[in-house]
Amino acid sequence: MTSRPRHLFVTTALPYANGPFHIGHIMEYIQADIWVRFQRMVGNKVHWMGADDAHGAPIMLKAESEGITPEQLVTRIAADRPKYLEGFHIAFDNWHSTHSPENTQLTQRIFRELQEAGLVYVKAVEQFFDPVKNMFLADRYVKGECPNCHAKDQYGDTCEVCSKAYEPTDLINPYSTLSGATPVRRTSDHYFVKLSEPRCKQFMREWLNAEQNGKPRLQPAVRNKANEWLEGEGDQALTDKDISRDAPYFGIPIPGATGKYFYVWFDAPIGYLASLKNYFDSGKARANGEERSFDEFLAAPDVEQIHFIGKDIIYFHTLLWPAMLKFAGEKVPDNVYVHGFITVSGAKMSKSRGTGISPLRYLDVGMNPEWLRYYIAAKLNANVEDIDFNPEDFIARVNSDLVGKYVNIASRMAPFIAKFFDNRMPPLPAGSRGISAALEHQAAIRAAFDEREFGKAIRLTMEVADAVNAEIDVYKPWILSKDAANNPDNLKKLGEICASSMATFKALTLFLKPILPALAEQAEGYLNSGPLDWNLFERGDAASLLPAGHHFGTFKPLITRVDPKQLDALFESANEAAKKTAEAPASGPGPTPQAASAAEITVDDFAKLDIRIAKIVAAETVDGADKLLKLTVDIGDAQRTVFAGIRSAYTPEQLAGRLTLVLANLKPRKMKFGTSEGMVLAAGPGGKDIFLLSPDAGATPGMKVK
RNA sequence: GGCUAGGUAGCUCAGCUGGUUAGAGCGUGGCACUCAUAAUGCCGAGGUCGUGGGUUCGAGUCCCACCCUAGCCA
Secondary structure, eight states: OOOOOOEEEEEEEBBBTSSOOHHHHHHHHHOOOOOOOOHTTOOEEEEEEEEEEOOOOHHHHHHHHHHHHHHHHHHHHHHHHHHHHHHOOOOOOOOOOSSSSSHHHHHHHHHHHHTTTTEEEEEEEEEEETTTTTOOGGGEEEEEEEETOOOOSSEESSSSOOOOOOGGGEEEEEETTTTTOEEEEEEEEEEEEEEHHHHHHHHHHHHHHHHTOOOEEEEEHHHHHHHHHHHHGGGGGOOEEEEEEEOOSSSSSSSHHHHHEOOHHHHHHHHHHHHHHHHHHHHHHHHHHHOOOOHHHHOTEEEEEEEEGGGGGIIIHHHHHHHHHHHTOOOSSSEEEEEEOOEEBBOOOTTTTEEEEEEEHHHTTTTTHHHHHHHHHHOOOOOOOOOEOHHHHHHHIIIIIIIIIIHHHHHHHHHHHHSSSBBBBOOSSSHHHHHHHHHHHHHHHHHHHHHHHHHHHHHHHHHHOOOHHHHHHHHHHHHHHHHGGHHHHHHHHHHHHHEEEHHHHHHHHHHHHHHHHHHHHHHHHHHHOOOOOOOSSSSSSSTSSSOTBBOOOOOOOOOOOOOOOOOHHHHHHHHHHHHHHHSSSSSSSSSSSSTOOOOOOHHHHHHTTOEEEEEEEEEEETEEEEEEEEEEEEEESSSEEESSTTTTTHHEEETTOOEEEEEETTTTTTTTEEOOOOOEEEEEEETEEEEEEETTOOOOOHHHHH
């Protein structure tokens, strides 16, 4: 507050425009949104840009399979974005697209500047070419037999069976996954950025290890990782980056090179700048108080350029992107803040297993977006760590902290204030545990927000809330209120605890405001305070928090508790949605839902499934899991333990001794209760309607299904 | 395989540059209270800080090895 405001150009990773947001995107946005709101509350100027990452072969192919143009696909996906962003109170200043005139212009400009800097060269590359689709094939579109262990149907980069890495051209009997055709080798000129050049490496070395505002610009884990890539030797050495793709490709044309396009990862980060340019050109920046032009702003030394990203794209943001900007003569990024992934109940997100949480479903089942914001904030810190969404933990955390501790303070004081003090602020007592705690912690809370240690900010905030609740218990206002009407001493004491509680409540509202903007706004309504910001603590004394005589608004319940049933609904619908996508993957307007079936696979794909007749030797319930049964199955040559989510439809007694089908080569999965070594096959929508498959008479355990 | 990080109470996590009986919240057991959205307060149980070595007067905190988890190897 005393220093000049910082000017922050903030971005979050551009979501790939071939699908809707998932919980991972939302987590990143929530992290950045909290940070951005906090920065605004301490008086800094923030410009937060988002955009769709629209280019690349996957989008082109997906559009083609739906019979629409890539532009139509991208437009359709983009149309859904506001639902999510508004739904979770994500306050971007601008949302744009990499498929835009701004991005074309900037990308081509940066490319030319890199050329002039002597960092671009052309080299012939031999690659597989699909003679049917008439296009070059990226590694993931080529499959064949592993040259090392001879496993069939391995991708063009590494073998999933023996983990051997190789070139796609090493595959035996390769085929295109797009057409099935045998690809031919063909040579084409590609453009490369010379990252391996000494001055380039020297720059990256300096950039990676530099300090920013007296602190390392990168988190230590990120810096270590990037340094490792940068300093690698031999076959680990940093290689030049291939930045071109041949037509057909959905992307930005390379100037002066017919039939060549920029690889999507070249123009994607430039999309940050394109969104910023669009923000300036459309007048939004000016409306947001920024008087400079786009070019002035981008080059200004006082503007900090900060990227929030996930740990999967560290390479691009800490090596390629800074180097691109540097040698194009642009200002380089100041910070890259990296976060981990979000898991659900310890399992990695997986649409096919239905463990992911759909953000839209979350809103549809009526859950409060601020619950999720709070929960995620409580788990976030500045490290590159994965965080886990645990349903029980979620309920406990939200209900206990937000309802039981924070909102409860206003809720338990409001009636007294209305009844005994004409809904006005009584005079503060000399000492107050709550206010002291708030004043003591406010600087640390502020620092924690700035450092993205949101979990720490919340811990400290809850300490303040605990202090007030304990203080209320000492005063016992419910006893004071009994004769306060004709006992001046008790009336005074009642006033003290009301005043202390409400002043602290105001501070707590401020602390939580970056995380809970809508709730804070309601609380501000009751506090009749106007929008709170960190100026509240400028004077640092208790009396300035909330002056005596201040008139409060009408108290209304601020937030409801989480109902466990809502979480059940969330996961049920997630499971149903997952089943639907499993049945009709990316089919768009094709067959009707009832007729929907899975995408076509080959006999070879089917052969990968080791489905066997199995005898259920034993079945038992699992303590602590009301959906699971623990089954011991005989699959011929072995007995396996399998956990099956069929308890809603079967009792252990119904199962013991019967035959069924088991997928025996499913990767074993560790669960809270043990390891599940296979999957029992069943059909049905769920609940009581789950139907286990059975073989006809005569089948014996171990027989393979084929 | 190499590398990067992490493994602290049932659960989720704090523990700064090594220093007295290792902390919090949730959950759990008991008590108190009833103003409040069955909210709140107090007391208690619960950890050989992944394992094994080492350095040190002293290590969850430093070093080595190993095990497990996650991720990266573009």
